[in-house]
Amino acid sequence: LASFNKNSAYSCEAGVKYFTLSALSSCIMLYGMSLLYGYTGQVNFSELGSFLQNHQITYGIVFGLVFILIGFCFKLAIAPFHMWAPDVYQGAPTIVTAFFSTAPKAALVTFLIRLMNEELVNVKSYVQPIFLYVSALSVLISAFGALRQQNLKRLLAYSSIGHIGFIFASLSIFAQAGTDSALMYLVIYIITSIGLFSYLVQIDDDDCDIANLSGIGKKQPILAFHLSILLLSMSGIPPLAGFIAKFFIFKSLINSGFISLSLTLVVASVVSCYYYLNIIKAMYFDKASDNKVAYSKGLFIITSVASLINLVLFLYVEDLYSLIELKG
Structure with a gap:
């Protein structure tokens, strides 16, 4: 998928990087699984959880779980296994970047939560x-x-690393409150990412820079408004959905005594506001670019719906959290 555009050197480079590093991480993960099976003789989640609860934990089991986690960290592009993400996100076709930014993360985080609850x-x-x-x-x-x-896809690659970092911070509590907060954050992140990429997929891969958004606040004010809502939500500005998601994570961390980690997340959130607001500044205050984007009505609806969800979700936050608790 990353090298789908065979006429682009960047796309081919992205495909080679992703294939090579993904194969390496898969080998590490499989080795961890083999260690876990070799020391426990179990592959079923519940049986493996019971074994670990009733038997002494050996170093072989610990190494097996650590190797599995390393594989997860690579596939989720979480530091220090994130090096591939900016290049692959930039080089891959935008629709593929949108897929990398959402679908694998949803599946892997859900699987990781299941793994945490059992083992x-x-x-x-x-x-x-x-x-x-x-x-x-x-x-x-x-x-x-x-x-x-300056490239929007590279910027969103770094952004996704931070968002997964927030999810891992919530999961580090090893409590139901942390799991519920992580799931809420994941849902809101995916909705917001889909809204942003619904616009980006219509920009040529070679023109996907912040400068190409210059002036759309005047040329396409409704679109600029929706994009601004999504970007502000990503940065965690109240009362948007992104703020609500971060609030519950901070609440879970502080209640569990992780004050230092909470302060680290606050510092990162404040710094991240700069590059999100920089995009909004370009849309409204920079000189309009000459590039024109033929915007699809269907994709405009997706961006608009994602924006409205982020805008009004604070009215239904208790219902969403209760639903996530029920599913958890």
């Missing part, structure tokens, strides 16, 4: 430091790495 909770003392370390590192690398980006 990792029994080895919390071994794996919790990993969650804390990678979440803090991810939000900081995301915030400061995105500051100098």
Whole structure:
């Protein structure tokens, strides 16, 4: 998928990078699974959880779980296994970038939550430091790495690293409140990403820079309004959905005593506001670019709906949280 545009050198480069590093991470993950099976003799989630609860945890089991987590970290593009994401996001066709930014993350985070509920909770003392370390590192690398980006897809790649860092921070609590907060954050992140990429897919891959959004606040004010709502939600500005998602994560972390991690997330959130607001500044205050985008009505509806969901979700936040608790 990453190298689907065979006429683009960037797309081919993205495909080679993703294939090579993905194959390596898959090997590490499979090795971890083989270690886990070799030391426990179990492959079923519930039986594996019971085994870990009733038997002594050996180093072989710990290494197996750590290798599995490393594989997850790569596929989720979380630091320090994020190096592939900016190049692949930029080089791949935009529709493929949209897929990488949403579908794999939804599936892998859901699977990781299932793994945590059954197995990792029994080895919390071994794996919790990993969650804390990678979440803090991810939000900081995301915030400061995105500051100098001019390509929108590279910027969103760094942004996604930070958002997954927030999810990992919530999961590091190893409690139901953290899991529920992570799921809420994931849902809101996916909705917002779909809304943003619904616009970006119509821009030529070679012109996907912040400068190409210049002036659309005057040329296409309704579209600019919806994009601004999505960007402000990504940055966590109240009372938008992104703020609500971050609020519940902060609440869970503080209630669990993770004050230092909470402060790290706050610093990263403040820094990230700069590059989101920089895009909005370009849309409304920079000189209009000459590029014209033939905007599809269907995709405009998707962007609009995603924006409105982010705008009004605070009215139904209790219902959403109750639904997530019920599903959890």
